[in-house]
Amino acid sequence: MQQSYNFPADTAVLAKIGELVANAGRSAGFDDIEIGDIQLALDEVCTNTIIHGLKSDHSKKFQLVIQWNQGEIEILIHESGEPFDPMDLDDPNLENLLEGPSAGGLGLYFLRELMDEADFRIGRDGVKTWRIVKRKA
Ligand SMILES: Nc1ncnc2c1ncn2[C@@H]1O[C@H](COP(=O)(O)OP(=O)(O)OP(=O)(O)O)[C@@H](O)[C@H]1O
Ligand SMILES: [Mg+2]
Structure with a gap:
Protein backbone atom coordinates (compact mmCIF):
# COMPACT_ATOMS: atom_id res chain seq x y z
CA MET A 1 0.00 0.00 0.00
CA GLN A 2 1.15 3.53 -0.68
CA GLN A 3 -0.21 6.95 0.22
CA SER A 4 1.20 10.30 -0.85
CA TYR A 5 0.38 13.76 0.54
CA ASN A 6 1.47 17.37 0.18
CA PHE A 7 1.41 19.47 3.33
CA PRO A 8 2.09 23.17 3.94
CA ALA A 9 5.04 24.10 6.17
CA ASP A 10 2.84 24.68 9.20
CA THR A 11 3.31 22.77 12.48
CA ALA A 12 -0.51 22.52 12.67
CA VAL A 13 -0.25 19.60 10.19
CA LEU A 14 1.77 17.46 12.63
CA ALA A 15 -1.29 16.06 14.41
CA LYS A 16 -2.83 14.91 11.11
CA ILE A 17 0.46 13.29 10.06
CA GLY A 18 0.58 11.44 13.39
CA GLU A 19 -2.89 10.04 12.71
CA LEU A 20 -2.10 9.01 9.14
CA VAL A 21 1.06 7.15 10.09
CA ALA A 22 -0.65 5.45 13.04
CA ASN A 23 -3.33 4.10 10.70
CA ALA A 24 -0.73 2.88 8.20
CA GLY A 25 1.35 1.33 10.99
CA ARG A 26 -1.68 -0.45 12.37
CA ILE A 51 10.95 24.74 10.92
CA HIS A 52 14.55 24.36 9.70
CA GLY A 53 14.00 23.42 6.05
CA LEU A 54 11.04 25.59 5.08
CA LYS A 55 11.27 28.23 7.85
CA SER A 56 7.56 27.78 8.65
CA ASP A 57 6.64 29.54 5.39
CA HIS A 58 3.03 28.36 5.04
CA SER A 59 3.11 28.99 1.28
CA LYS A 60 5.75 26.25 0.88
CA LYS A 61 4.97 22.54 0.82
CA PHE A 62 6.64 19.25 1.51
CA GLN A 63 5.70 15.78 0.32
CA LEU A 64 5.07 12.79 2.54
CA VAL A 65 4.94 9.27 1.11
CA ILE A 66 3.97 6.37 3.37
CA GLN A 67 4.30 2.83 2.03
CA TRP A 68 3.84 -0.40 3.90
CA ASN A 69 3.55 -4.16 3.72
CA GLN A 70 2.90 -6.61 6.54
CA GLY A 71 5.62 -6.01 9.15
CA GLU A 72 7.34 -3.12 7.36
CA ILE A 73 6.76 0.59 6.88
CA GLU A 74 8.85 3.00 4.80
CA ILE A 75 8.29 6.76 4.92
CA LEU A 76 9.77 9.35 2.57
CA ILE A 77 9.78 13.07 3.31
CA HIS A 78 10.72 15.30 0.33
CA GLU A 79 11.43 18.99 0.75
CA SER A 80 13.39 21.62 -1.18
CA GLY A 81 14.16 24.34 1.36
CA GLU A 82 17.42 25.26 3.11
CA PRO A 83 20.37 23.10 2.02
CA PHE A 84 21.56 20.83 4.79
CA ASP A 85 23.88 17.88 5.34
CA PRO A 86 23.34 15.84 8.51
CA MET A 87 26.97 14.65 8.21
CA ASP A 88 28.03 18.18 9.24
CA LEU A 89 26.35 17.86 12.63
CA ASP A 90 28.22 17.18 15.84
CA ASP A 91 27.34 14.00 17.71
CA PRO A 92 25.06 14.82 20.63
CA ASN A 93 27.54 13.31 23.10
CA LEU A 94 27.62 14.22 26.77
CA GLU A 95 30.49 16.64 26.30
CA ASN A 96 28.68 18.56 23.57
CA LEU A 97 25.47 18.67 25.60
CA LEU A 98 27.30 19.96 28.69
CA GLU A 99 28.93 22.68 26.61
CA GLY A 100 25.50 24.01 25.76
CA PRO A 101 23.87 24.50 22.37
CA SER A 102 25.78 22.74 19.59
CA ALA A 103 25.23 22.12 15.89
CA GLY A 104 23.56 18.77 16.59
CA GLY A 105 20.28 18.54 18.43
CA LEU A 106 18.92 15.33 19.88
CA GLY A 107 16.26 14.91 17.21
CA LEU A 108 18.37 13.20 14.56
CA TYR A 109 20.04 11.06 17.20
CA PHE A 110 16.67 9.72 18.41
CA LEU A 111 15.56 9.17 14.83
CA ARG A 112 18.28 6.56 14.35
CA GLU A 113 17.45 4.94 17.69
CA LEU A 114 13.74 4.67 16.93
CA MET A 115 13.87 3.41 13.34
CA ASP A 116 15.72 0.51 11.67
CA GLU A 117 16.93 2.75 8.86
CA ALA A 118 17.18 6.53 8.55
CA ASP A 119 18.99 7.98 5.59
CA PHE A 120 19.15 11.32 3.89
CA ARG A 121 20.04 12.45 0.40
CA ILE A 122 19.98 15.61 -1.68
CA GLY A 123 19.06 15.18 -5.32
CA ARG A 124 20.69 17.12 -8.14
CA ASP A 125 17.48 19.14 -8.28
CA GLY A 126 18.10 20.23 -4.66
CA VAL A 127 15.26 18.14 -3.26
CA LYS A 128 16.17 16.81 0.18
CA THR A 129 14.77 13.40 1.08
CA TRP A 130 14.65 11.58 4.39
CA ARG A 131 13.85 7.88 4.16
CA ILE A 132 12.95 6.13 7.40
CA VAL A 133 12.09 2.46 7.72
CA LYS A 134 10.82 0.26 10.55
CA ARG A 135 10.41 -3.50 10.51
CA LYS A 136 8.79 -5.81 13.01
CA ALA A 137 11.43 -7.65 15.02
N1 LIG B 1 15.25 19.56 6.97
C1 LIG B 1 16.24 20.33 7.41
N2 LIG B 1 16.64 21.39 6.65
C2 LIG B 1 17.64 22.20 7.07
N3 LIG B 1 18.30 22.04 8.23
C3 LIG B 1 17.96 21.01 9.02
C4 LIG B 1 16.91 20.10 8.65
N4 LIG B 1 16.80 19.17 9.61
C5 LIG B 1 17.70 19.48 10.54
N5 LIG B 1 18.40 20.58 10.20
C6 LIG B 1 19.54 21.18 10.95
O1 LIG B 1 20.09 20.17 11.76
C7 LIG B 1 20.13 20.58 13.12
C8 LIG B 1 19.94 19.39 14.03
O2 LIG B 1 18.62 18.87 13.94
P1 LIG B 1 18.00 18.18 15.21
O3 LIG B 1 16.60 17.80 14.91
O4 LIG B 1 18.93 17.10 15.65
O5 LIG B 1 18.05 19.32 16.31
P2 LIG B 1 17.09 20.57 16.53
O6 LIG B 1 15.88 20.48 15.64
O7 LIG B 1 17.91 21.80 16.42
O8 LIG B 1 16.68 20.37 18.03
P3 LIG B 1 15.71 19.24 18.63
O9 LIG B 1 16.58 18.46 19.57
O10 LIG B 1 14.64 20.03 19.29
O11 LIG B 1 15.21 18.41 17.47
C9 LIG B 1 19.06 21.65 13.23
O12 LIG B 1 19.31 22.56 14.26
C10 LIG B 1 19.12 22.31 11.86
O13 LIG B 1 20.15 23.27 11.83
MG1 LIG C 1 14.74 18.77 15.47
Whole structure:
Protein backbone atom coordinates (compact mmCIF):
# COMPACT_ATOMS: atom_id res chain seq x y z
CA MET A 1 0.00 0.00 0.00
CA GLN A 2 1.15 3.53 -0.68
CA GLN A 3 -0.21 6.95 0.22
CA SER A 4 1.20 10.30 -0.85
CA TYR A 5 0.38 13.76 0.54
CA ASN A 6 1.47 17.37 0.18
CA PHE A 7 1.41 19.47 3.33
CA PRO A 8 2.09 23.17 3.94
CA ALA A 9 5.04 24.10 6.17
CA ASP A 10 2.84 24.68 9.20
CA THR A 11 3.31 22.77 12.48
CA ALA A 12 -0.51 22.52 12.67
CA VAL A 13 -0.25 19.60 10.19
CA LEU A 14 1.77 17.46 12.63
CA ALA A 15 -1.29 16.06 14.41
CA LYS A 16 -2.83 14.91 11.11
CA ILE A 17 0.46 13.29 10.06
CA GLY A 18 0.58 11.44 13.39
CA GLU A 19 -2.89 10.04 12.71
CA LEU A 20 -2.10 9.01 9.14
CA VAL A 21 1.06 7.15 10.09
CA ALA A 22 -0.65 5.45 13.04
CA ASN A 23 -3.33 4.10 10.70
CA ALA A 24 -0.73 2.88 8.20
CA GLY A 25 1.35 1.33 10.99
CA ARG A 26 -1.68 -0.45 12.37
CA SER A 27 -2.54 -1.97 8.97
CA ALA A 28 1.10 -3.06 8.67
CA GLY A 29 0.70 -4.98 11.94
CA PHE A 30 2.75 -2.84 14.34
CA ASP A 31 1.78 -2.69 18.01
CA ASP A 32 1.05 0.49 19.97
CA ILE A 33 4.61 0.84 21.24
CA GLU A 34 6.08 0.45 17.75
CA ILE A 35 3.53 2.90 16.36
CA GLY A 36 4.51 5.39 19.08
CA ASP A 37 8.15 5.09 17.99
CA ILE A 38 7.26 5.61 14.32
CA GLN A 39 5.11 8.64 15.20
CA LEU A 40 7.89 10.16 17.29
CA ALA A 41 10.47 9.65 14.53
CA LEU A 42 8.24 11.05 11.81
CA ASP A 43 7.21 13.98 14.01
CA GLU A 44 10.87 14.83 14.46
CA VAL A 45 11.65 14.73 10.72
CA CYS A 46 8.53 16.73 9.84
CA THR A 47 9.19 19.31 12.56
CA ASN A 48 12.73 19.80 11.19
CA THR A 49 11.37 19.96 7.65
CA ILE A 50 8.83 22.62 8.57
CA ILE A 51 10.95 24.74 10.92
CA HIS A 52 14.55 24.36 9.70
CA GLY A 53 14.00 23.42 6.05
CA LEU A 54 11.04 25.59 5.08
CA LYS A 55 11.27 28.23 7.85
CA SER A 56 7.56 27.78 8.65
CA ASP A 57 6.64 29.54 5.39
CA HIS A 58 3.03 28.36 5.04
CA SER A 59 3.11 28.99 1.28
CA LYS A 60 5.75 26.25 0.88
CA LYS A 61 4.97 22.54 0.82
CA PHE A 62 6.64 19.25 1.51
CA GLN A 63 5.70 15.78 0.32
CA LEU A 64 5.07 12.79 2.54
CA VAL A 65 4.94 9.27 1.11
CA ILE A 66 3.97 6.37 3.37
CA GLN A 67 4.30 2.83 2.03
CA TRP A 68 3.84 -0.40 3.90
CA ASN A 69 3.55 -4.16 3.72
CA GLN A 70 2.90 -6.61 6.54
CA GLY A 71 5.62 -6.01 9.15
CA GLU A 72 7.34 -3.12 7.36
CA ILE A 73 6.76 0.59 6.88
CA GLU A 74 8.85 3.00 4.80
CA ILE A 75 8.29 6.76 4.92
CA LEU A 76 9.77 9.35 2.57
CA ILE A 77 9.78 13.07 3.31
CA HIS A 78 10.72 15.30 0.33
CA GLU A 79 11.43 18.99 0.75
CA SER A 80 13.39 21.62 -1.18
CA GLY A 81 14.16 24.34 1.36
CA GLU A 82 17.42 25.26 3.11
CA PRO A 83 20.37 23.10 2.02
CA PHE A 84 21.56 20.83 4.79
CA ASP A 85 23.88 17.88 5.34
CA PRO A 86 23.34 15.84 8.51
CA MET A 87 26.97 14.65 8.21
CA ASP A 88 28.03 18.18 9.24
CA LEU A 89 26.35 17.86 12.63
CA ASP A 90 28.22 17.18 15.84
CA ASP A 91 27.34 14.00 17.71
CA PRO A 92 25.06 14.82 20.63
CA ASN A 93 27.54 13.31 23.10
CA LEU A 94 27.62 14.22 26.77
CA GLU A 95 30.49 16.64 26.30
CA ASN A 96 28.68 18.56 23.57
CA LEU A 97 25.47 18.67 25.60
CA LEU A 98 27.30 19.96 28.69
CA GLU A 99 28.93 22.68 26.61
CA GLY A 100 25.50 24.01 25.76
CA PRO A 101 23.87 24.50 22.37
CA SER A 102 25.78 22.74 19.59
CA ALA A 103 25.23 22.12 15.89
CA GLY A 104 23.56 18.77 16.59
CA GLY A 105 20.28 18.54 18.43
CA LEU A 106 18.92 15.33 19.88
CA GLY A 107 16.26 14.91 17.21
CA LEU A 108 18.37 13.20 14.56
CA TYR A 109 20.04 11.06 17.20
CA PHE A 110 16.67 9.72 18.41
CA LEU A 111 15.56 9.17 14.83
CA ARG A 112 18.28 6.56 14.35
CA GLU A 113 17.45 4.94 17.69
CA LEU A 114 13.74 4.67 16.93
CA MET A 115 13.87 3.41 13.34
CA ASP A 116 15.72 0.51 11.67
CA GLU A 117 16.93 2.75 8.86
CA ALA A 118 17.18 6.53 8.55
CA ASP A 119 18.99 7.98 5.59
CA PHE A 120 19.15 11.32 3.89
CA ARG A 121 20.04 12.45 0.40
CA ILE A 122 19.98 15.61 -1.68
CA GLY A 123 19.06 15.18 -5.32
CA ARG A 124 20.69 17.12 -8.14
CA ASP A 125 17.48 19.14 -8.28
CA GLY A 126 18.10 20.23 -4.66
CA VAL A 127 15.26 18.14 -3.26
CA LYS A 128 16.17 16.81 0.18
CA THR A 129 14.77 13.40 1.08
CA TRP A 130 14.65 11.58 4.39
CA ARG A 131 13.85 7.88 4.16
CA ILE A 132 12.95 6.13 7.40
CA VAL A 133 12.09 2.46 7.72
CA LYS A 134 10.82 0.26 10.55
CA ARG A 135 10.41 -3.50 10.51
CA LYS A 136 8.79 -5.81 13.01
CA ALA A 137 11.43 -7.65 15.02
N1 LIG B 1 15.25 19.56 6.97
C1 LIG B 1 16.24 20.33 7.41
N2 LIG B 1 16.64 21.39 6.65
C2 LIG B 1 17.64 22.20 7.07
N3 LIG B 1 18.30 22.04 8.23
C3 LIG B 1 17.96 21.01 9.02
C4 LIG B 1 16.91 20.10 8.65
N4 LIG B 1 16.80 19.17 9.61
C5 LIG B 1 17.70 19.48 10.54
N5 LIG B 1 18.40 20.58 10.20
C6 LIG B 1 19.54 21.18 10.95
O1 LIG B 1 20.09 20.17 11.76
C7 LIG B 1 20.13 20.58 13.12
C8 LIG B 1 19.94 19.39 14.03
O2 LIG B 1 18.62 18.87 13.94
P1 LIG B 1 18.00 18.18 15.21
O3 LIG B 1 16.60 17.80 14.91
O4 LIG B 1 18.93 17.10 15.65
O5 LIG B 1 18.05 19.32 16.31
P2 LIG B 1 17.09 20.57 16.53
O6 LIG B 1 15.88 20.48 15.64
O7 LIG B 1 17.91 21.80 16.42
O8 LIG B 1 16.68 20.37 18.03
P3 LIG B 1 15.71 19.24 18.63
O9 LIG B 1 16.58 18.46 19.57
O10 LIG B 1 14.64 20.03 19.29
O11 LIG B 1 15.21 18.41 17.47
C9 LIG B 1 19.06 21.65 13.23
O12 LIG B 1 19.31 22.56 14.26
C10 LIG B 1 19.12 22.31 11.86
O13 LIG B 1 20.15 23.27 11.83
MG1 LIG C 1 14.74 18.77 15.47
